[in-house]
Amino acid sequence: MKTITTLFFALGLLLSSLLAMSQSKADKIYDAFDNKDGVTSFTFTKDMTDAFNIDLGDDGEEKKVSGDLQKIRFLSYNPEKGDMSGEAFLKKAVSMLPSQYKKYEDEEDDSNAEIWLLGKGKKYKECHVFLHNDNSSGNSFLVSFYGDFTVNDLEGLKATGKGFSK
Template sequence: MSIIYRIGIVMALLLASLVSNAQSKSYRIYNEFDQQDGFSWFSVSKSMLDVVDLTLDDENKKVTGDLKEIRIMFYNPEKAQLHKNFYRMMNYKLSRMRYKKAGT
């Protein structure tokens, strides 16, 4: 194997790991629960959002950053087989993400 071929393989592996780590923090939660009973979710992509003219009247209600996707997950405790501290666990997971609050 030539050295250039080896460097190419290493670069491809590094790029693949960077792309997977760059995935949104919230996707980890979706990936953890999306196949379990009692969870439903839907997603709205950027192309669907571009169709809607988003106008906000109040100066304090601004959309900041690039909005690429909205994902919403629903939890039905009657159908899910999770431990009783689910809400506490979710609060802990969300608090560790340290999202910046809009307007601060």
């Protein structure tokens, strides 16, 4: 009986470690703020993302996010209901990203949005758009895209993230 219990315990440890490895390192941001005052979040899973295409741009200049988009996560923080400012929330959320995530440096300085990427060149596994609010009592947002995809226009992806926050 002791051998069976030990076997189940070892199997449980192995399964839990495999599940933990399959989760994105950036998911700890969502986990850390889950069920906190002022936080609203939701996730579009693969089945839901297959139902729509993301087109970036307009007036014949559309570019597509192509590849395998697995999941989109959204998190909104309301500083009037939470215990920190919107800027403090975003600063804490960004600080939770491991060092392999790189900030996308835009030629135009847009102080309302930051893009953090996991991948190289135009091939990414993750894209996280952090949206700041000019109004200190207004909501701040995080929109995350997960999968194996290429993006021809990161500015368009940033605009898509901003569209989720409206």
